[in-house]
Amino acid sequence: MVNAATERARAIAGAVPDPEMPMLTLADLGVLRDVEVDDNGAVTAVLTPTYSGCPAIAEMRGEVDRRLREAGYGEVTIRTRLDPAWTTDWITPEGRAALAEHGIAPPRPVARGAASGPVPLVLSPTRPALCCPRCGSTDTEQTSAFAATACKALWRCRACLEPFEYVKEI
Structure with missing residues (x-):
């Protein structure tokens, strides 16, 4: 069961705007994967970058850390999780609407086969x-x-x- 402190921390972290597409929050983009507050009030937030070399992840980490500390959380840890890899399917309907509005x-949804296994390789250019x-x-x-x-x-x-x-x- 998620407690009020965790819900509050998740809302704060989730409201951080993406530095490259500020019309999206980290929650809308699907980059914020998890937030936990332990019994001592320490917060751990988990981010999955849009790709492993994403230069914006440092800015995201810093802004989540800053906002949580400003909200009164004294001990904040930001972790990066690369597995499972981020997918555009994690963008929320609200995030998709915000992109279109801007x-x-x-x-579009990514066609995925089985939950695990090889990713199909397409050698010809695709033009949706x-x-x-x-x-x-x-x-x-x-x-x-x-x-x-x-x-x-x-x-x-x-x-x-x-x-x-x-x-x-x-």
Whole structure:
């Protein structure tokens, strides 16, 4: 059973905005994996970065630590968990809606086979048909495989001619 101190700590840590996409909280992004408060009031928060080399993880760790300490938790430990690896499927429905509201096409669900085992290797380029987050048209095209961050690509809508970013499925 989760106690009130753990619920409060989880809410504080979960409200930290992602440094690269600040319209998302760490909870919305699915990066905040666990928060526990022990009997002595020490907090342990667990983060799973979007990929193992994500440069934003240091900022996330620091901000979670700072906010928890400001909230009165004296002993704070932030752990990084790489297994299981983060997936875009962990982005909440609220997070997906926030991305779209800010003109970023959210990722689609990732087709997964069995819970464990090899990941299918696709050797040919894949070009999903995306909906423009501004006008809803599916007449879109990729203009660059990379955007401001490695986890996003640049796209353009042929209908409204607006460029937009797309969070790649992982």
